[in-house]
Amino acid sequence: MRSDIVVIGAGITGSTIAxxxxKYRQKILVVEKRSDVAFGSPTKGNTGLIHAGYDDPPGTRKAKLCVRGNMLWHSIAKELSAPLKETGSLVVAFNKDEEDHLRQLKKRGEKNGVPLLEIVEDRNRLLKIEPHLNKDATAALFAPTAAITAPYELALAVAENATQNGVKFLFETEVTDIIARNGEIKGIKTSRGRVEADCVINAAGLESDEVSAMAGLGHFTIHPRKGEYYLFDKKLSDLVRHILFPVPTPISKGIVVTSTPEGNVLIGPNALDVEDKDDLNTTATGLSEVFNGALKLVPGLAQYRNRIITYFSSLRPETGTGDFIIRNYDEPKGFVNVAGIRSPGLTAAPAIAEMVVDLIKESGMDLAEKELFISNREPINHAIREFDLSRAERLISEDSNYGHVICRCEHISEAEIVEAVRRGATTLDGVKFRTRASMGRCQGGFCTSHIIRILAKELGIPPTEVTKKGGASRLLLCEAKKLLVGED
Ligand SMILES: Cc1cc2nc3c(=O)[nH]c(=O)nc-3n(C[C@H](O)[C@H](O)[C@H](O)COP(=O)(O)OP(=O)(O)OC[C@H]3O[C@@H](n4cnc5c(N)ncnc54)[C@H](O)[C@@H]3O)c2cc1C
Incomplete structure (x- = not known):
């Protein structure tokens, strides 16, 4: 197989780079070891915030790319019909020392180029704009350009649009080595064979240190830092209007109270260094730290424990350098590292992608722009979920499967699930990330078996072959009647 440029990793970074x-004439291939876009923990399990850009010190890559990324996402999300809701954020202070910290953050943000920052010192106004905020709050830094998104939907939208423009994605294919000769990149070795290429972009997230070492560049290591979350159902959608942060600590932005674009309250993450890059266990201590942290900002959450629908964790790819590692090399020429992309990596992604294009040009590749780039993407038609009755009626008259509701919590019809499969979903999680089926109150209790049936039919495989997220994650052992009569 031959491609001009190979991107390793189909997280938000790799997909946005692709x-x-x-936009250029070169052949682009994305190689991903998992079975879908956004299946790595950082991209699928983050807080979903498009940060304004006041957290990182001026002059750092993170600061520059975050502010530009925030601006770019506002237009790209519109073009791709991907969820992005401009809620704004509040960093909340409870005493004079914390108020001083707000002033430093504001100064820092202004140096970074964040527009419209304001410190709200009038407590009445603060409680008016955020009615359930702790009444002991004394002031807050307001950043109106901060926004919320669904990170996996954003990554999928970007990847679909890249595909529309000719990018190929190869899933369940692990890069095992980088091929270089005479100091120049010649391609990659994968679990499914070799790919020749002139340029390789390492966007392998938590494993980007291992991929970099394959190219003879073992100058950094990634260690995972866990963050845990609670997600509440949509009945609390009026509880939080902005993204609420405490004053940050040197290692994290603190436990946030926010919501998803669909209206679920989300709280977390804590920050805990762990050894294992696959350690996604949640812990009683971590989750209680998350709940207590959130109560400090919104004490009213205490009465809504019964509204929690799930908890999960994710891993930040930490390098210890404090900044993103984004660079090309004299040797091997044609290799670009995009590593250590921890927060605000989701926000920065489109700005990182612009930077990578410049680095590829600097390495000597002549990137020629295409005459036609398709910038818009049609989303799956969610008329039923959006309660758009006239649109729903028309759709049902054209395809009765739109009237067959599979996920009762999120109001997702069979037609939407079929479309998700036709757009590339091959697993239960693939359907979930594209449609929200099984993301509601019952967490798939009622619809999982129906989704398995639809997946099996559309993919032409037996239901026992359907998996949750690829690999060995099968959902069914065998047919129940075979168990009863003792057959294999
Ligand atoms: C708890 C937490 C909260 C966060 N909150 C925010 C936030 O609110 N806002 C924000 O801007 N940022 C946030 N971030 C940061 C953001 O999530 C990350 O910066 C971003 O998701 C990194 O994406 P990525 O594509 O670089 O990495 P990943 O998502 O890890 O993608 C890398 C991909 O590479 C693949 N891969 C690895 N090795 C190989 C190989 N050898 N061969 C083939 N494929 C390979 C993996 O399977 C994976 O799919 C948060 C992160 C965490 C963990």
Whole structure:
């Protein structure tokens, strides 16, 4: 197989780089070891915030790319019909020392180029704009450009648009080595064979240190830092209007109270260094730290424990350098590292993609722009979920499967699930991330078996072959009647 540029990793970073590169004539291939876009823990399990950009010190890459990324997402999300809701954020202070910290953050943000920052010192106004905020709050830094998104939907939208523009994605294919000769990149070795290429972009997230070492560049290591979360159902959608932060600590932005674009309250993450890059266990201590942290900002959450629908964790790819590692090399020429992309990596992604294009050009590749780049993407038609009755009626008259509701909590019809499969979903999680089926109150209790049936039919495989997220994650052992009569 031959491609001009190979991108390793189909998280938000790799997918956004691939979309940016699809504006040029070169052949682009994304190689991903998991079975879908956004299946790595950082991209699927983050807080979903498009940060304003006041957290990182001026002059750092993170600061520059965050502010530009925030601006770019506002237009890209519109083009791709991907969820992005401009809620604004409040960093909340409870005493004079914390108020001083707000002033430092504001100064820092202004140096970074964040527009419209304001310190709200009038407590009445603060409680008016955020009615359930702790009444002991004394002031808050307001950043109106901060926004919320669904990170996996954003990554999928970007990847679909990259595909529309000619990018190929190869899933369940692990990169095992980088091929270089005479100091120049020649390609990659994978679990499914070799791919020749002139340029390789390492966007392998938590494993980007291992991929970099394959290219003879073992100058950094990634260690995972866990963050845990609670997600509440949509009945609390009026509880939080902005993204609420405490004053940050040197290692994290603190436990946030926010919501998803669909209206679920989300609280977390804590920050805990762990050894294992696959350690996604949640812990009683961690979750209680998350709940207590959230109560400090919104004490009213205490009465809504019964509204929690799930908890999960994710891992930040920490390098210890404090900044993103984004660079090309004299040797091997044609290799670009995009590593250590921890928060605000989701926000920064489109700005990182622009930077990577410049680095590829600097390495000597002649990138020629295409005449036609398709910048818009049609989303799955969610008329039923959006209660758009006239649109729903028309759709049902054209395809009765729109009237067959599979996920009762999120109001997702069979037609939407079929479309998700036709757009590339091959697993239960693939359907979930594209449609929200099984993301509601019952967490798939009622619809999982129906989704398995639809997946099996559309993919032409037996239901026992359907998996949750690829690999060995099968959902069914065998047919129940075979168990009863003792057959294999
Ligand atoms: C708890 C937490 C909260 C966060 N909150 C925010 C936030 O609110 N806002 C924000 O801006 N940022 C946030 N971030 C940061 C953001 O999530 C990350 O910066 C971003 O998701 C990194 O994406 P990525 O594509 O670089 O990495 P990943 O998502 O890890 O993707 C890398 C991909 O590479 C694949 N891969 C690895 N090795 C190989 C190989 N050898 N061969 C083939 N494929 C390979 C993996 O399977 C994976 O799919 C948060 C992160 C965490 C963990």
């Amino acid at each position: 979309r940016q590169l699809s």
